[in-house]
Amino acid sequence: MESTAATGPSAATRASAGSAAPSAPAAGAAAAASAALPDSERHATPEYAAMRERMDWEKFREHGRGMVDFISDYYSGVEKLPVKSQVKPGYLAELLPRSAPEAPESVGDVMKDVREHILPGITHWQHPSFFSYFPANTSYPGLLGDMLASCFNVIGFSWIASPAATELESITLDWLGELIGLPESFLTRGGKGGGVIQGTASEATIVALLASRARALSRDRDGAPALDAGDGGALEDAMAPKWCVYGSDQAHSSAKKACMVAGIPLARYRCIPSKREDNYSLDVAALREAMRKDKEAGLRPLFVLATCGTTSSGAMDDLVAASAAAKEHDAWMHVDAAWAGSACICPEFRGMLRGIENCDSIDFNPHKWLLTNFNCSTMWVQDKEWLLQALSLTPEYLRSKEYEAKVVQDYRDWQIPLGRRFHSLKLFFVLRVFGAEGLRSFIREHVALATRFREMIEADDRFEMPVPQSLSLVCFRLKAGNAPTERLLEMLNEGGSAFMVHTKLSGDFVIRMAVGNPRTEIRHVDRVWEEVRRCADVALAE
Structure with a gap:
């Protein structure tokens, strides 16, 4: 250049x-x-x-x-x-x-x-042999959309600040929500619900928790329509120490951070132990028992976090059972599908969302596995009113006749910051340039590549898989134990030809192979398998 x-x-x-x-x-x-x-x-x-x-x-x-x-x-x-x-x-x-x-x-x-x-x-992260964490996809249409967003450089906190920024976000989120199989009630055109682009899934969890607080306070005040600063503070001070939040021990760490931001004591975060025999998904029986005990102790179940595709092992929580448990206690049900949600664009992978109609909110990251460069985290809610009650503040200089007439929505009311980029442009480009059929083929190819790697692991009796393959994620280890497995990973990463990270499941050191880079091909998977075998030979001989 x-x-x-x-x-x-x-x-x-x-x-x-x-x-x-x-x-x-x-x-x-x-x-x-x-x-x-x-x-x-x-x-x-x-x-x-x-x-x-x-x-x-x-x-x-x-x-x-x-x-x-x-x-x-x-x-x-x-x-x-x-x-x-x-x-x-x-x-x-x-x-x-x-x-x-x-x-x-x-x-x-x-x-x-x-x-x-x-x-x-x-x-x-854009190397075809980057198999760490989860992917961070990008593509030239996404980059082009991001260039345009930087060119226009609108700060789209309100409709009037740039009408196209608000309206394109609503439209693209309706498109994407429909593509992954969300009910109409989650879409802007559905009426009460709608979609918004957050920065990350962690931000979406925080926003959902704040919305759950607003709903709980409103209902505790006999359904009063607003949380006004004049009389809401005392009730909030009284209720906050009683609120309880629930999630699997495999849930993302952002759940605890959300509690910290929302003023909920970490002592009220219930970390539900998962089991190997359940593939480390949320133990709903244990969830029900924890909620029952809290209710009997005079506490208030507030928020349940379910995960579709946990970070450690790709576990899928049962949304039907978890949402039923949440509903019994009028608790908010949020679904974190940060990584796996992209796969729902393929009908055959949509089963993970069975029961989503009974959940209050869901989020996933197109910037992980849907060719849309960071950051673009798409969140939907069934009732946007609770977001507005939790996060809406309107100083005089942000008022407009359209907002006051409630004929537009201002996305500043759906997030923690005021300012926001024109994020939807890059998603708009990706959806149009690749089309749904192209994006489906992209997801399916990565699942097939992970299946190829899994089959090679299964054919070598030195290895074991503590959990089944989850979409494009394969978790494996040496049967010889933690030390040789850890040594294998160290040598693999030192070589520079590939990069993976580990997790621990029931105390076992486990290597994660996450396929998701747009440039990854069969030859890269075969090459990294040969490198894994070579490192295993050395680790087992030491």
Whole structure:
């Protein structure tokens, strides 16, 4: 990428000069540029005249082409790079200046540092042999949509702030909700419910918990229609220590953080133990018993978190049974399908959502496994009123006649921050450019690749799988025990040709193989299997 790779001093050689004043020639050029302008266009200082030149959008045209080339070259060559960064902690502080530069630098200088100093510190999530955590998909349509969002740069907190940002989000969330099989009651066109894009599934859990508090307080106040600051505080202070939240011991850690944010004591978070024989899904019998005991003790079951596709092992909680238990105690039922929800675009995987009609909210991340770059976490609720009661504040400067007439929705009322990006543009591009059939084939291919890996594990009697394959996730370990399995993973990641992480299930050290990168092919799965076998040979011989 010639236009952004101009030669120039590296950050290390500039470190001592990072605060230098502009040179005399530079100041003279700035003064000349300012003097050449008509009086009506002349700026207050020569320095700002030079700055205006640097902000010229024709420069974006020049450098933007180079950046597109850089990005395309990165994706074409990422397979040749080690998956996991090999740098040591603190490496970058030794390479970059202590202070920001005083004088302007060229884009070429910046990109030189990106190549020489930033890239070595990147763990390449877009590498076809990245099998860690869960995937972080991206695609060129998603990037194009994100470029447009950055171009328009609207802060779409309200309809009037940019009507298209609000309305496109409602439409694309209706499209996506329909594609994964959600009932009409979760869609904006359905009436009371609707969808919203959150930053992450963790944020969605927090928002759902806050909505559950609003509903509980409202019902405890005999169905009063509003939670007004004048009289809601005392009731809230009285109720908060009594509220209880429930989730499996395999539920995401964000559930506990949600309690911390919502002011619910962690002592009231009920971590329901899961069992190996249930494949570590939520034990609904134990959930019912915990809720019964809390009710008898004068406490209030508030919120149940069920997971479709837990992080450790891909466990699927029973939504039918869990939602029935929640309903008995008028508790909010939220479904965290952060990873697995994308698979519901395929009818054959939609069984995990059986019972969703009895749940209050659900969230999943297209930025994990649906080719939409981070961040894009899609959340739906059956009754948006509780979100509004929990999160709506309208200072005078945010009022509009459309909002007051309730003919529009302002998404600031559906989230914790005020500001929000035009997130729906990238999802809009992905859904249209790939189409539902293309996205289904994408999901199915990854499940097939994981099945191939699972079959190779099963054919080697040195290995075992503590849980069944879950979609594109395979969990495995050496039968010889924790130490050899841990050594296998250490050698695999040190080699740089692949990257996986571990979990622990019933005390067993387990390796997770999560397929999900758009560039992963059969040859990558076969290659990593050969590497796993080689590392197993060494680990078992030590």
